[in-house]
Amino acid sequence: MPTPMNAPSPVGSHHSHHPTAPSPLLPPHEAAAYGPFPSPPPHTAAELDALISLLTATPHTSTPTPHRSTPPAPATVTVGHSRDAASHSAAAAFTEAWRTTGRTVLALVDWPEQAASWLRPAHRFTAGQPDAWVVAAAPLGWVRMSRRLHHSTDWDPARTFGFASLGDSRLAALAGTATLEGMRGATADGGTWAIARGWVTATTRHETPPVHEAPPRK
Template sequence: MAAYDDLPSPAPHTETELVALLDLLTAPRPPIATVVVGHSRDAASCASAAAFVEAWCGIGREPALAMVDWPDSAASWLRAAHRFTAEEPDAWVVAAAPLGWAQMSRRLRHSTDWDPRGTL
């Protein structure tokens, strides 16, 4: 982490990105009805996750099964990884700082049955 401490914070999402994400999730195949949303704790990621949930519900979809957040640095991401995978959604949606997400996704792969193919 010391080698990457000076990475810039995530940028706020754009409306175009949000529309593209919704288009991917509402495509006919595979049908996506349920999502779990995960995000790091920086302001841009929190705002992006909240905007997604609002837009998702705004198009008549069920609320997210769970909203899970995590820090960019932690001794372990195990608790967050278990909360992220406790439900069985059709897709996972992530808004996160790259370094925190890299560490979180590593924990997910090593400690849960999470499959990155279902993650946007």
């Protein structure tokens, strides 16, 4: 059965472009309340394989094409990563593996753990209208980046996929209601995880992962 990972707690939200979006800036006391996050570990081969499989099995739109009875899987992705060595390596490995399948990486975008607003990397991350996004990042930096994305862009968490370091319910709580809803990813042992209603559930590689249909692209 899927296993909940780390219970979230509510966080406040503020008025913005999205009615339920929190302020794009994370107050220090909120981050401190959840304790320190570990640095991202090096990715595993099983994790990378599971992430590729998850993406290629996922429709990037809920609308079938004229010649297909099922929607197509993503063909173009933008890869985002924080600047630590493990995340940089994971992003590079994914990029190489994705291109090996004959698909396209539109851009690689990085961001710092601390910034004034994260607005510039957020706009670079959403440029080009990719079918999906892939993230390899330190947890708190991704929380800050995702809050800015939710607040200021048309980024869609349901079309976003992450490495194992982001499969933690504390991130969903810190990011705010709906900010990471529908995001999925891979675990280090080749399983998968998914965020739904503020919780992360993990599924082993021998179980059927939770299904979250991506909404139509705007």
